[in-house]
Amino acid sequence: xxxxTQSQPEMSVQEAxxxxxxxxxxxxxxNYYLFWYKQPPSRQMILVIRQExxxxxxxxxxxxxxxxxxxxxxxxxxxxxxxxxxxxMYFCAFMKRGGxxxxxxxxxxxxxxxx
Amino acid sequence: xxxxxxxxxxVICKSGTSVKIECRSLDFxxxxxxxxxxxxxxxxxxxxxSNEGSKATYEQGVEKDKFLINHASLTLSxxxxxxxxxxxxxxxxxxxxxxxxxxxxxxxxxxxx
Numbered sequence: 001x002x003x004x005t006q007s008q009p010e011m012s013v014q015e016a017x018x019x020x021x022x023x024x025x026x027x028x029x030x031n032y033y034l035f036w037y038k039q040p041p042s043r044q045m046i047l048v049i050r051q052e053x054x055x056x057x058x059x060x061x062x063x064x065x066x067x068x069x070x071x072x073x074x075x076x077x078x079x080x081x082x083x084x085x086x087x088x089m090y091f092c093a094f095m096k097r098g099g100x101x102x103x104x105x106x107x108x109x110x111x112x113x114x115x
Numbered sequence: 116x117x118x119x120x121x122x123x124x125x126v127i128c129k130s131g132t133s134v135k136i137e138c139r140s141l142d143f144x145x146x147x148x149x150x151x152x153x154x155x156x157x158x159x160x161x162x163x164x165s166n167e168g169s170k171a172t173y174e175q176g177v178e179k180d181k182f183l184i185n186h187a188s189l190t191l192s193x194x195x196x197x198x199x200x201x202x203x204x205x206x207x208x209x210x211x212x213x214x215x216x217x218x219x220x221x222x223x224x225x226x227x228x
Contacts, residue, residue, distance in 0.1 A: 033215055044222065045210075045219035091158060091159070100147075100164060102161065103161075105158045107157070
């Protein structure tokens with residue numbers, strides 16, 4: 001079974017600064033996807049970024065980028081130029097490729113961006 | 116694209132009644148949808164996998180007779196909480212898949228009095 005670990009329950013950052021959220025996972029699968037989802041106070045889950053494990057290039061989406069280290073089973077999220085609207089819970093998630101499309105979630109990191 | 120809606124967003128009901136929550140994929144067809152429950156300050160807990168035209172697959176510990184799931188079309192799945200009790204009060208979230216990615220609805224807050 002796969003597990004996803006987010007070791008930082010809470011983090012804070014000043015507006016306009018950069019912050020990195022950590023995520024590690026455990027799996028015996030070789031083909032899979034990794035995701036970061038954001039859940040702001042509205043509680044709507046929003047897809048932030050998606051990484052295909054068979055691609056070596058790190059995914060980026062505007063101010064959001066990941067550092068994917070497959071051998072180390074690490075998948076961190078970097079948020080550049082933090083904005084107040086980035087305040088949210090961030091969940092790291094794993095999906096096996098070619099399976100049931102179920103997601104395995106970490107427990108989340110609560111990020112607060114301070115003005 | 117990949118917008119998922121949920122209705123209602125909030126519902127309050129009396130103990131013993133049944134409540135139906137709808138999940139719709141608005142701009143795509145989804146053969147698979149998922150239903151989650153989320154307790155305050157916790158991660159999402161998968162309840163069941165809903166497949167169009169077939170019976171739902173429930174996670175261990177989830178009562179299938181209490182949480183009835185129907186996936187009648189490629190754009191609609193429903194979750195019915197039967198004979199609701201106060202302990203069923205929670206935040207329920209659905210998701211729909213395009214290949215290999217889940218997109219989530221905005222959630223439904225259920226309060227059972």
